[in-house]
Amino acid sequence: MEPRVNLSKSDPAAYAALLAMNKAASDSADAAGIDPKLRELLKVRASQINGCTYCLRMHTRDALELGESTDRLAVVSAWADSEYFTAVERAALALCESITMVSVDHVPHGVYTMARAVLSDDQISAVAWLSAAINMFNRVAIASRYPVKP
Structure with missing residues (x-):
């Protein structure tokens, strides 16, 4: 495979900003419980x-x-069809999925209503920011083709 530009190393300032945003999202998640x-x-x-x-x-x-x-962990990809996850976890996973696939469904009202039923505003915000952060990290790693060796 042809080597790619490592985005985290090619623009350290941009990557540092992403790390800072991720830290802020984690801090918000802590504060929201x-x-x-x-x-x-x-x-x-x-x-x-x-x-x-x-x-x-x-x-x-x-x-x-x-x-x-x-x-x-084995069933998280099929969380909606399992009984492993609480109502809070299900709402957070649904919201995260919708944010991740925003171009497909633009975070439908049903997903947001499900989240509002069991998550506080601070928790919804934290889940949204955590989702935004991991999606950005995914894009950096995929575009850079970070190596994954055993």
């Missing part, structure tokens, strides 16, 4: 949708280190 394991599940799910192998491996490992179960 979003469980760290749920944050990793959101990152895994967005990375699955985007096909980002690099971020998938990273956030799967991070989730496991936080104590997430292999069963839940």
Whole structure:
């Protein structure tokens, strides 16, 4: 495969801004009470949708280190068809998926209504910012073709 420009190294200032945005999103998630394991599940799910192998491996490992179960990680791509996830997790996953696929469905009212039923405004905001951050990281890693070796 032809080497690509590593975007995180070619423009350190832009990448630092992305890291700062991600830190702010994480801080907001902390303040809103979003469980760290749920944050990793959101990152895994967005990375699955985007096909980002690099971020998938990273956030799967991070989730496991936080104590997430292999069963839940194995079925997160089909979360809507399983009984593994709480109402809060389901709403956050639905919102994250819609934000990730914004060009397809523009975050439909039904998804937002589902989120409003179980998430506070601060939690909705945190999930949205976490989703935006992981989607940006996915795009940087995919465009740069970050290597993923065993």
